[in-house]
Amino acid sequence: MYLSSVISLPNRHVRHSITVTDWNLSGYSWAVTGRNNSGKELLLELLAGHLDMQGSLTGMNGPVSVVSFAEQQRLVEREIKEDESDLIDEIDNGRSVLALMQEVTNEQNKCEGLAEKLGLSALIHHGFRSLSTGETRKLILARALLKRPNTLLLHDPYEGLDINATQYVDSLLQQLSRSGVQLIYVSDRPSDIPHWLEHIAVFETGKLALAADKQSVLASCLWQSLTTAHQSSPCPTPLEQFDTLAINEPIFEIRSGQVSYGNNQVFKDLNWRIEQGENWRVIGPNGSGKTTLLKLICGDHPQCYSNWIRQFGMQRGNGETIWDIKRRIGLVNAELQLNYRVKVNVITAVISGYFDSVGVYREISQCHKNHAKNWLDWFGIAELANQPFHGLSYGQQRLVLIIRALVKSPLLLILDEPLQGLDESNAQLVLTAINRIIEAQVSQLLYVSHRDEPGLHAHCQVLSLAP
Numbered sequence: 001m002y003l004s005s006v007i008s009l010p011n012r013h014v015r016h017s018i019t020v021t022d023w024n025l026s027g028y029s030w031a032v033t034g035r036n037n038s039g040k041e042l043l044l045e046l047l048a049g050h051l052d053m054q055g056s057l058t059g060m061n062g063p064v065s066v067v068s069f070a071e072q073q074r075l076v077e078r079e080i081k082e083d084e085s086d087l088i089d090e091i092d093n094g095r096s097v098l099a100l101m102q103e104v105t106n107e108q109n110k111c112e113g114l115a116e117k118l119g120l121s122a123l124i125h126h127g128f129r130s131l132s133t134g135e136t137r138k139l140i141l142a143r144a145l146l147k148r149p150n151t152l153l154l155h156d157p158y159e160g161l162d163i164n165a166t167q168y169v170d171s172l173l174q175q176l177s178r179s180g181v182q183l184i185y186v187s188d189r190p191s192d193i194p195h196w197l198e199h200i201a202v203f204e205t206g207k208l209a210l211a212a213d214k215q216s217v218l219a220s221c222l223w224q225s226l227t228t229a230h231q232s233s234p235c236p237t238p239l240e241q242f243d244t245l246a247i248n249e250p251i252f253e254i255r256s257g258q259v260s261y262g263n264n265q266v267f268k269d270l271n272w273r274i275e276q277g278e279n280w281r282v283i284g285p286n287g288s289g290k291t292t293l294l295k296l297i298c299g300d301h302p303q304c305y306s307n308w309i310r311q312f313g314m315q316r317g318n319g320e321t322i323w324d325i326k327r328r329i330g331l332v333n334a335e336l337q338l339n340y341r342v343k344v345n346v347i348t349a350v351i352s353g354y355f356d357s358v359g360v361y362r363e364i365s366q367c368h369k370n371h372a373k374n375w376l377d378w379f380g381i382a383e384l385a386n387q388p389f390h391g392l393s394y395g396q397q398r399l400v401l402i403i404r405a406l407v408k409s410p411l412l413l414i415l416d417e418p419l420q421g422l423d424e425s426n427a428q429l430v431l432t433a434i435n436r437i438i439e440a441q442v443s444q445l446l447y448v449s450h451r452d453e454p455g456l457h458a459h460c461q462v463l464s465l466a467p
């Protein structure tokens with residue numbers, strides 16, 4: 001594959017462009033990295049044929065498959081568009097896993113074989129929209145692989161996968177690369193690049209800045225600059241302090257907790273108590289119920305009323321409103337990002353965190369504006385304040401939603417795979433902020449991630465959910 005004087009052309013959906021002056025990919029598999037908004041995602045969109053371009057792109061062998069957040073978003077949007085819940089008078093969870101695989105190939109035994117290897121066998125007749133984050137990611141991977149691609153475009157393909165699935169997919173990709181499939185593997189964090197990729201390209205402010213063998217790239221100053229992030233100033237002080245709970249009153253407690261969907265029992269006999277002052281990490285394989293548990297805590301799950309739950313000094317189901325719960329919680333997860341669809345600028349998206357809303361539907365005080373600006377400034381993105389939220393890259397949007405959760409200094413900060421899409425320096429800044437907040441006991445942390453973040457986890461007790 002060869003890219004010469006390529007400039008992608010902005011369109012209705014994408015405002016920015018990327019420039020590649022001269023890049024000979026010579027049939028090798030490549031890792032591509034760079035800071036957030038450097039052009040990595042646009043490169044994948046361009047190679048996938050979703051962007052118009054000037055210049056020449058030659059030698060790209062079809063079929064081409066894509067595994068990316070943008071691809072996932074397209075599938076989600078298609079399924080939402082075709083939602084028939086209103087017509088069929090029951091919840092439409094979308095096309096089944098098998099049907100979505102069979103869109104790519106009608107060889108059912110291949111679909112079932114791959115589903116088994118990816119741990120999707122039990123879900124083969126489940127609707128797309130009932131899948132967990134990792135299960136969704138596995139399905140996107142399965143569809144890409146079933147296409148038998150010659151070129152495979154990947155954006156952090158292990159993101160959201162549990163350890164077993166990560167190991168399986170890693171060895172599969174390595175095998176494919178060795179057998180001649182060209183991988184273009186975009187990674188937001190350089191530390192996530194698989195060791196077996198021998199060529200690395202680095203993007204910077206919309207341009208291909210460096211493309212060479214691994215040794216040369218690792219020795220470059222540009223590489224060092226990708227991994228440095230430091231913020232010594234203290235985090236902005238909280239605007240308001242939450243009412244204190246009575247001594248011995250838990251932040252959250254569930255007794256003999258259980259959740260099931262039809263015959264599928266997600267978990268049962270769960271007894272768990274978060275005491276005041278404690279921070280927790282929830283772990284478990286894909287589909288073990290981590291997100292389900294967080295939804296019970298946030299009041300977003302219908303089965304929170306059929307469980308014994310005590311939270312923030314209230315017994316659930318005794319007349320409390322959803323806002324009594326939500327106002328004490330700051331939440332970041334992939335679902336929030338998918339559903340944050342209103343057209344607002346960055347500062348409004350941040351300010352919406354004070355009111356737990358998507359968008360802001362009341363007058364904004366100068367005090368809220370200043371405080372939100374201080375947080376944007378702390379993360380070094382004050383210049384984005386008036387930019388449209390949806391004009392940002394996936395990683396920048398994620399950072400803004402994290403700031404949205406932090407501004408109100410919630411009693412309980414719930415972060416479900418929060419670092420997804422963040423580059424190394426933004427990830428380090430977020431970890432620094434979280435550490436300072438929990439050390440200062442401004443918020444208690446409830447954290448879900450398949451990835452080890454040793455600095456953070458030292459503060460956390462662990463709840464492990466079984467498969």
Ligand SMILES: Nc1ncnc2c1ncn2[C@@H]1O[C@H](COP(=O)(O)OP(=O)(O)OP(=O)(O)O)[C@@H](O)[C@H]1O
Binds near residue numbers: 129284287289
């Ligand atoms: N609305 C639903 N209908 C049927 N099954 C569902 C529904 N929502 C979730 N599930 C199933 O419940 C199980 C638990 O889902 P959950 O999202 O809590 O898992 P998780 O531990 O967060 O997984 P991951 O690590 O992939 O994020 C999954 O197997 C999922 O398919």
